[in-house]
Amino acid sequence: MIDISPTLAFLVIGSDGQVGSSLVELLASRAIPYYPLSSEAAFNHEQLTAFLQQHGDVRFIVNTLFEEPAEGLETDYAQWHAVAGTLAEHAHGHDQILLQLSSAMVYSGNTSRAYKESDLPDATSDFGRAMQQIESATAEINPKTISLRVGWLFSDQVGNFLTYLVGAAISQETLSFSGKLRGCPTDSQAVAKVILAMAEQLDCGVDEPPLWGIYHYVDSDACSMHTFAKTVITVVKSMTEVRVETIGEGDSPEMIDAVLEPENYELNCKKILSTFGIKQRPWRRSVHEVLKKKFSSH
Template sequence: MIDNSPTLSFLILGSDSQVGAAMVQLLKSRSIPYVALRCEHCWQEDALRAFLAEHRKVQFVLNALFEQPEESAQPDFKQWYSLAQRLQVETHANKQVLLLLSSAQVFSGGSARPYLETDQPDAGLPYGDAMAAIEQSVLKAGQQSIVVRVGWLFSDQPEHFLACLVDAAVQQEKLSFSGKLSGNPTDSNAVAKVFLAIAEQVDCGVEEPALWGIYHYADSDACTMHTFAKAVITVVKSMTEVRVESILESDSPDMVDAVLQPENYELSCRKILSTFGIKQRPWRRSVQEVLTGLLDEPLS
């Protein structure tokens, strides 16, 4: 058994988000101390302030609250920014290390190459603009903080994309997905492991190179949404009965994920490799593991 550091401990804000839930399971499996707060309680100012005050000696605070919302959600991004600032002030005062989950969606998708950490955010859409503002608020504070932008998240949580895709494959004969929207499908479990690996190195007192700032992590093998959906449904077919027969590549304006011009959200992950030695994991390797967990639950 690996001996854990006596100082390595976590507050997880958003323990029911995809990355937050994955982090809880990972820390539990490693017997690393943590305290978790669900998303709904984080939005209650008094409850959050009391929680942070009670656990001000915990070393790392993972803010996993700001995952990309579902299509039907209408979040208050001003409230997001206000909450992020409050967290930044509290964790800075407590001399805690703040780990912030961010997204490739801070970019517009107009780049012909993978995005670098030094590229300027230019989303032009509410979620991406909100995340870019939150990032800058954290970084300008001058505290010990690390921002990790990630690719398209997938997990076995029933309300998210992968579960919706499985349900659609079971219930419908034809499905269509964008062939112009490309990026890095990324397992939320892999992101949790990235945050833990970063924290372990910070905990060891590594000072060179300087660790604070923005990093990209995404599973390897960038692809279109159509390619990802086809790969997922191929695995689903090997595990359960489905109705779907045709998986079309389409970009008609009436599609939910319609993209009329090519958009590329691929992330370059060289900085996180050179700084922390963290390598990308192929998303195809994770899909079957995640689907196994998902299909253990009854399909709707």
């Protein structure tokens, strides 16, 4: 039986999201103590503060709330800032470590190379600007904060681009996706494993060099949205009946992922490799595993 550190325990904020639910599943499988709080409860100030006060001795707070909103969804970013501030203040007051999700969208995408952590954020979207501001504010409040920037998240949960593709392939004959939008598809389960791996090393009490700050993690092999869509639909075809016959490449204004100019959200992950020894996992392998799990459960 593997011994578990007595201080390795987690508050999982947003436990019903893609990464939050993956982290809860991982911690449960490892018999690591955790206390989940749903997104709805986290955005209720009274419930959030009561939860934090109840578990003030838990060493790690993991904020997985702030995933990129679906297209056209109204988002109260002021509320995001308030929740992030509450978590950072509580972590600082109770000497807790805060790990929080951020996003490649803190960048504009106006580059042809992979972004490094040292590149200055220059977000153009409301979501990206919110994440940029939350990163800065929480680090200032609580020095023991790690912000983990991730790529295009996917899982078997309803509402992300992968499950949209599955539904579209089954119901539509012709689909078209952008060849100009480039990024890194990233499995939420891989992100959960990264968070746990970082926490296990932080739990060892290494103080020099300081490990706090910003890190990038995305699954390996950056691609266009068109390439990702073709790969997903090919896997779906091997598992179930589909209607789709044509997967085109284009950038008409009606497309969900249409962009006027090339945008690149690839992230360089050398820092997390050199600091924590965490290697990237191929997203293609993860797509097959996620879809296999999805269809076997049905």
